[in-house]
Amino acid sequence: MRVLRTPDERFQSLADWPFAPHYCEVSAEGGSPLRLHYVDEGPETGPPVLLMHGEPTWAYLYRKIIPRLTTGGARAIAPDLIGFGRSDKPAARSDYTYERHVAWTKAWFESLDLSNVTLFCQDWGGLIGLRLVAAMPARFAAVVVANTGLPAGAGATEGFRAWLEFSQNVPQMPIGMLVNGGTARDLSPEEIAAYDAPFPDESFKEGARQFPALVPITPEHASVAENLAAWKALEDFRRPFVTAFSDGDPITRGGERAFQDRVPGAGGQPHRTLSGGHFLQEDSPEAIADLLLEVIAQTRG
Template sequence: MSELPTFITRLFPYRARFAPTVFGRMHYVDEGEGRPVLLLHGNPTWSFLYREVMAGLAGGPYRVVAPDLIGLGLSDKPRELSAHTLRRHGESLLELVQGLELKDVVLVVQDWGGPIGAWMAARAGGRVTGLVVMNTALLKPERFRTTAFHRFSRMPVVSDVAFRLFNFPLPVLGRTQGDPSSISGDVARAYAWPLRKVVDRAAPLALARMVPNGPEHPTVAELTEGDAWARSFQGPVELVWGVKDPILGRALRRHREVFPRARVTETPAGHFLQEEVPEEIVAAIRRVADAR
């Protein structure tokens, strides 16, 4: 791994740690002592997304662990699209959780971190005891209505050119935000930096295509397992949502139905709400961690 440039380390002053997994070497941040809080990002971001949340939890009774999904951030980057499956991502995450001996975990998820985290939790033997859910599709789809973004990702040739050569969707992340300036300047550069090499850009396209467009899609089986875990989960849950998210803003309704007792915080943020309302996320994590 190349040494991080100064413009990133100024914003993300955390020690890089690495763990071997079945899917490749996984980068993660591991800070503090106390109850584990596992922060899971999605596509096409990395643990950098949670830097303000980690800062807000610093000094508290928490062991904050923020991994990078394989293919993203500072983790290994398999070059074959077919290497990326929900199961492989879930297995590598489970291996990290077991290797770090994380128990009584507050699981915090957004985007692909939701279904991957739920699949992992279903196989983690009760290690997850608290849950904070943000702008994700944790559940098996009711109907297979993909977004324009996900339909574009399946267009032959054009999508490969956009994702591989032009590092799509990194240049337009700000358009998914309530405040587009929340992902700009050095912050936008920090998201693009781990994928600066064309050969390393398989994961964003693969993860986009992992969103099921029909009942026969291979991801549906793993989504069904995660859905069952979520519906049976008995621990404290909070939902924190960016309602201006053009991708998953409307997904809040289904999550309210599945978690009827969850406290819900609606915010004017967009998809990557960690950049806009980290204080709301920190507050939700603290409440879930304090609920016994």
């Protein structure tokens, strides 16, 4: 496995990004060891909040949420998925599979030995993060899902199909502009540049290219069986499970209903519809942080 690593200078002087990097070595299926980057801010003894990003973003997506959480006494932990942010990037698309992503992230999560975790997950952060909850439910005190899903071969929205078609055929993938197009507000040039920072050229974007094709929207896709098993585990999850989808996302519109209907812990919870596009962390960061602090207070009695 040939591995690319974005030079550190690409991450210097980014707008609103004062956080120190942390690293963990992970591997999966006998593959090469890879360096996974994460942010870890706030009191070490504070209630941990796991902030999971998706495609094609990185932990920068949570830059306005992290300080609000830590001010509220929480420990905010935000990893960069392999292939994104400051984490290593395998150079071949075939190196990226759904199950490898789950394994890489699980190895990192287990290395921190966290418990009583509140998960916030969006986009692929949910496809991976919810697999962690299904595999290790006792480690999670609560879950907040936003603009995500756990697909298991039953189709996709027209919005996702349009994104899949675009992502597989666009000659150059304009990462920062894609994020800007998925928000209700206009990002600044500096913010767009920060989303472009992990990708010096197209060779660094193979993970971003491959992610949409890995979503198991047909019965023939890999990982359908694993996600069906994860759904069975979630159907036994009785701790607080809150949906916080946005009002302007064509890709995941209506996806909250499956969680509200199928996860016992969703009953009686303060479900929200937040303002924003697909990347609602850019549009409603204060509302997200405040909801997370509210959920944490609920779990701590």
